[in-house]
Amino acid sequence: MKSLKLALLLGSALIAVSPSAFAQTKGGVINVATIGEPPTLDAMASTADLVGIVSQHIFETLYTFDKSWNVTPLLAASLPEVSGDGKVYTIKLRTGVKFHDGTDMDSTDVVASLKRWTEVASRGKQTASMIASIEAADPVTLKISLNAPYAPLVSLLAFNNAAAIILPSEKQQNPMTDPVGTGPYMLKERKADQYIQLARFDGYKSPEGDENGYGGARHQYLDEIRFVPVPDANTRVEGAVSGQFDYVDSLPVEAYDRLKDQKTTEAVLLKPFGWPVFVMNTSTGITKNQDIRLAIRDSLSMEDMMAAAFGSTDFYSLNASMYPDGYSWKTDAGTENAYNVADPEKAAELMKKAGYNGEPIRILTSRQYEFHYKMAQVAAEYLKAAGFTVDMQVVDWATLTQRRADPKLWDIYISHSPFLPEPALIGAMSTSAPGNWDTPARKTAVDAFNSEVDPKKRVALWAEVQKVIYAEVPIIKIGDFNALSAKSSKLEGFTPAPWPYFWNVSLKQ
Incomplete structure (x- = not known):
């Protein structure tokens, strides 16, 4: 034994070091x-x-x-x-x-x-x-x-x-x-x-x-x-500024200037935080067709979506790899001519090959994460330019998480993920996750990656998984982004983290 x-092969950590000790x-x-x-x-x-x-x-x-x-x-x-x-x-x-x-x-x-x-x-x-x-x-x-x-x-x-x-x-x-x-x-x-x-x-x-x-x-x-x-992002911002809330999660990045000079609250920026993702329904409906999924990806401008969602490159970067610089999982495998394509003619050729006949692409999104909604708006215009019919369905986040469980109700849903220490934790790696990506190529690549225990060999095998992701398009990565939240100046012992926690946190007396 x-x-x-x-x-875990990480070049950098997401979780900041705890504040210095104090009573x-x-x-x-x-x-x-x-x-x-x-x-x-x-x-x-x-x-x-x-x-x-x-x-x-x-x-x-x-x-x-x-x-x-x-x-x-x-x-x-x-x-x-x-x-x-x-x-x-x-x-x-x-x-x-x-x-x-x-x-x-x-x-x-x-x-x-x-x-x-x-x-x-x-x-x-x-x-x-x-x-x-x-x-x-x-x-x-x-x-x-x-x-x-x-x-x-x-x-x-x-x-x-x-x-x-x-x-x-x-x-x-x-x-x-x-x-x-x-x-x-x-x-x-x-x-x-x-x-x-x-x-x-x-x-x-x-x-x-x-x-x-x-x-x-x-x-x-x-x-x-x-x-x-607090579903409305502006209400969360104002609640932070007024001191109504001691911590406010997931704020739009344009609120940064509003927060940075306040006495009641402090901006908390996690950099880099994660990546927005379009999850494709690979099991049912129009997006079951791989050529349709490729056409959707090749329609899109990741640059315009990220700019609409985050404004300044202080808050985002374009990156086709599933991981950013500093992570040993970073690889460009499979990404050539497959990211930020924005080519309606190329998409139209794929749509013709797939026999597309005007069926609506149902995009499921929520304004509770405002950047999801902004990306969906831009994506819809690019998809229409390529010849797709788009049905944008804007719901609250709880409804979205319920609907995505039923593959008959959607074709694309928009989400995001922090950068995870183990690629096997990425949702699409599970065949039972919404989207239900389950193909022979996926099984071959993922099983080889998961069964290998040698860390160096796993890095190379992850590159093979990323190649299959780009070839089969179960998900579409949009870019990398930094996350903004706010905390009260009264909180002591708070450590910024992707999933904020409040043990070890106290209030100043």
């Missing part, structure tokens, strides 16, 4: 403005970032990521022991961890939760075919046996999106009826479209060690955290 050494005091309530109402609190059942932002305070996973995007233990006591053939993972659990209902966590709860994850979560379903068994060896030990080596396993167990959260074995219902976790805060009250109120869980047992990204110590300085849905 040997300890797992997980190489923090307990007490107080903070109000956090989010882009809307989360469709669920079940972190397994959704890939929406909004769900992860809220639910990570209630539920915990076996592992999480530190400030350098290395996997680090959370509910597990240590990184797994991995057998010499790479197929058996033995995981020891921390002791003394309690659920919000007062019961003790043990391996029975973990085994039941991971089995639920393989049935409910898109990333769990992605992993299920690789798992031979999940068993409790004793009350504090579980064993995961695989059919073959699977390099992304621990990263998937650490991710807070379609997350492998640990629930009491008696509370495994689907849909979730009782949100009980082990996290530092517990659900106190939820009023739909008004707020989700979390209260300190006094029975919480924090991991040991210093604060370290999402890992390490989780101090519960605040009495309560109140997440308030």
Whole structure:
């Protein structure tokens, strides 16, 4: 047996180093403005970032990521022991961890939760075919046996999106009826479209060690955290300026000048943050045809979409690679003559080859992420110029996340993602994710990438995956962007992160 050494191959970290140490005091309530109402609190059942932002305070996973995007233990006591053939993972659990209902966590709860994850979560379903068994060896030990080596396993167990959260074995219902976790805060009250109120869980047992990204110590300085849905971006900006909200998520970049000289609030800029993406429906309807997907991509001007969405190149850059400079995953493989093409004649030829006959391209988007909507507007004009009929469907984010689950209801939906430490975490890599990309070429490339454990070889294999993405167009990357949010000058101990968290945060007295 040997300890797992997980190489994430990152040249730079997204999560900033924690502020310098200072005395923090307990007490107080903070109000956090989010882009809307989360469709669920079940972190397994959704890939929406909004769900992860809220639910990570209630539920915990076996592992999480530190400030350098290395996997680090959370509910597990240590990184797994991995057998010499790479197929058996033995995981020891921390002791003394309690659920919000007062019961003790043990391996029975973990085994039941991971089995639920393989049935409910898109990333769990992605992993299920690789798992031979999940068993409790004793009350504090579980064993995961695989059919073959699977390099992304621990990263998937650490991710807070379609997350492998640990629930009491008696509370495994689907849909979730009782949100009980082990996290530092517990659900106190939820009023739909008004707020989700979390209260300190006094029975919480924090991991040991210093604060370290999402890992390490989780101090519960605040009495309560109140997440308030504020769909209108301008209202979120004004709420930050007025001091109504202590943290405001996902602001339009044009608000930066409005925020930067305020006394009540401070601009928080994550650079680089991630990438906007057009997800294509590859299973049903007009975009099932690969030539139609190619025609859509070749119609589009990524430059005009990014300019419309973010204004200044201070906030965006054009980049065909799935990763930016500084990441070892960065590769130009497959991107030549396939990015920022904006060629209506080339698109028209592909449409003719596909037998396109004026069927509407249904674009599903939301104004709660204003940059999504602005990109959709520009995309619609370029698609029309190529000869497509466009049906723009603008809905709230919760409705979008519900509709994208039914492939009969859309052809393209617009989303975004932070740059993730492990490419296998990208949503389209799962055949059960919305879009349902599942082809022989995908299987060959992705399976080879996922089964290779040598970090250097995985870099080369990722380039092969990116080639297939560009050849088959299950998704269209638009560019790289920086994310803007705002925090109150009263908050202490806040560390900027893609999914903002509020343990280790206190209010100035």
